[in-house]
Amino acid sequence: MNDFLTLMKPELALTGIIFLLLFIKIGKGMGNERLLLLIQVLLLLNFLTGFFFNKPGSLFDGMYLTSGLIVLQKNILNLAVYLISLLFANWFKKSQHMPEFFILMLAALLGMFFLISSGNLLMFFLSLELATIPVAAMANFDLDKKRSSEGAMKMILSSAFSSGIMLFGISLIYGATGTISFTEIPLQLHGSTLEVLAFIFFFSAFAFKLSIVPFHLWTADVYEGSPMAATSFLSVVSKGTVAFIFLSVLYKVFLPLQMLWYNLLVIVSIATMVIGNLFALRQQNIKRFLAFSSIAQVGFILVGISGSSIQGTSSVVFFILVYVFSNLAAFAVADAIASKTDAEEIDDYRGMYKTNPFLSWVLALALFSLAGIPPTAGFFGKLFLLTAGASKGSYLFIIIAALNMIISLYYYLRVIRAVFMEKNENPIEKITIEPSTKLALVFCSAGIVLIGLLSWIYDYIESLA
């Protein structure tokens, strides 16, 4: 019983908050403003408690696993959700159904926690569904916008489709190995055709969730249609989770098929980087732009995953941590601007530095970090991913990845150029941002600058990996 409480603490805490919000919703009379403050405090507590009383172990006959690394991954996701609650405060306050949004978001997060902790395929599939369906509802949250429903519809359809493929893959795996336990599957895998087929189905379903080319087509539409808070959750928390799972599934469960998945990863990673970057070049809408750039970032994550085990794991986790800060900051600035002025085109940002120096600097830092320019943390993240990927000795792969960094730099600089260099008679007006948003933006900027320079953060991650 005691084990149950300590090992499952992150999930239990989330469940508690979800129930609390449900009761608050049923009872009436709490203004959005006070409620948001309460939620922020709860999420902060939730994040902080993640650091105490942790121990590795498993529950329910190995169905639920936890370890130092898994707790760290959950903490990173918790942090991301807490930051979302601060960064999009403005939108939350205006929203009519704020508690529901948080309930959905936390339910999805709960699913992700179980997903990270899952120790067999059954648990895995169940929690994947829990992690996906609420997100589709969140995508639909701009109730008066048609695009929002369109995005949600696309998302739910493609999710259902990929779930079907995943389930098919799972059943083939079970057929081939006779077990659904993560510890026993690798013992039974020998590389037969059936297993390869099963793995490819399994992989494709993942590719949908992580929007890997050629399964990326839903991403841009969903990102563009959804409210910014949902978009950022989708691009940061959801992507991060799937990347974490990828690590444990590929490195542990499918280890015997390493040659297969290494080659597969090289191919899809190159395709994802190139396609993501080339499409990002042409985007005018900032949300679509960030969507395609995040596809390219996923391609980069795959470079790291293709590397050897420990360095691959730690570099991916480190990169996701950096990505949380950089991407959330970029989305938050875009949201602050869009919610006040309806400006969503990159051209609208021209000359913004004159009127909004603070937002401009945060945006520049975030984009530089995404582009991998030192001294921001993104530089370290990308370099570690590349180094991990290079350990297999494929020069061509690394050269292509490095050249993709240049392409991505081109379009990130396009935004920087609009903000800082181009002249504009009527730049967007001075935007006042919520104090909590401002605080979170400062925190994100500090994170972007410091996470890389303070090397103990990386050392800590690696000690757990």
Place this chain on the structure above:
Amino acid sequence: MNLSLLILIPLLTAILLLLLRNAAQVKWVALAGSALQLILAFVLLYTFHQQRIEGNTAQMLFETTYNWFPSWGISFHLGVDGISVAMILLTAFVVIAGVLVSWNVTKMTKEFFFMLILLSLGAYGFFISLDLFILFFFLEIAVIPKYLLIGIWGSGKKEYSANKLALMLMGGSALVLVGLLGTYFSGGVHSFDLLKLAQLQIPVQTQMICFPLLFVGFGVFTALFPFHTWVPDGHSSAPTAGSMFLAGISMKLGGYGCLRIATFLMPQAAKEYATIIIVLSVIAILYGAFATMMQKDLKYINAYSSISHCGFVLLGIGMLTKTAITGAVLQMVSHGLMTALFFAIIGMIYERTHTRQVREMSGLLKKMPFVITLLFIVGLCSLGLPGLSGFVAEMTVFVGSWQHPDTFSRTATVLACLSIVVTAVYILRAVTKIAMGPLTESFDQLKDAAWNEKLAAIILLAAILAVGLAPNWLINLVSPGAEIIMQKMQ
């Protein structure tokens, strides 16, 4: 002396600049910061010299190591040899001159000086790091300030130039990165430490792949033909201090990298590829010189002549003799000081006449004796007049190249020498047109240089004379470093 001071002082200056609100304070803080850098560079030179006199013959002096990402084999490993000290001195001179000539910047003053100081931080860090990862880190730190300096404070088609420069330089550094990773995994020690890697025998096969990546990557920074195309656009669009930093510091990062990383770590491959390097550098020298003849804009003249002059750096490295490599370093120092001064003077002229077209100016010597006299001096330095730094450097490169008895090297040397004649043609033509003849009427009211401009010019001129009149101190400083690189060749 503790080398991390060279990073800390620019860093603290930069942070202090961000906290200030008043433009006048910003300027003085930036000036004080850069003066401190200069003092520090002199202290470094003095203590380095003392150590050598005392008989400390270690390759690198003042080594310090801090732990940084130990699991990747990265450490914050700093140290200098004579070559690095020379480059640090150059950087300090250019930085203080750059700050001084920017005294009248009114647009976003704080951000402007912040970028200048940040760029100098990147340069110092690059020159003192003995760990390839940190070296790369500082190399990239130095790129983005250049982009913003050109894009925000530049003139002409500044956005285009800024983009071109940033993308080409980042492309170069991407190649460097791949080369570094190749080196990292080749030795079997998984370390980025330069000295550790230098003790290993990197397999020749790896060298043959990584050397071109590294050399071309760094070569982009130092205008290696055919990757020189960012130079004219970048220099001509940049604000005065930006051009000075670009030509005086940034292009030297590439030359230093070619020498310290590519050639030093991979001697066998350097020998194999020497022919190609020599051919490309001779093309750059001649192409740059002839292209300059066709230019009408002062900044373009200096930018193209920079391509030609930087060709000598690469020629010296490609020739692989001790004298030639010493000459390459001398040329880096000399060219850095000279172009910085040249761009500073172009900036002074432009600020007054609002034109950079040579044909629109004449007789300016009467109105601005100080500025135009310096223009003469720097022009003569550029064409290699004895007594000024350009002569010493180019002569050393030629002497070093001539040590190869084969026809190919001799031909290359002779062809490179020819460029000096071409240089004389375009420099004398431009300078005479600007200085002599009847004064253009609209320039009647022009004033001579202000105190800050005079100070900047005198500082740079003093350095040029110090190299030109008494080159021995610099040669003695640099040549042991060149010797060690050559020892690895054997």
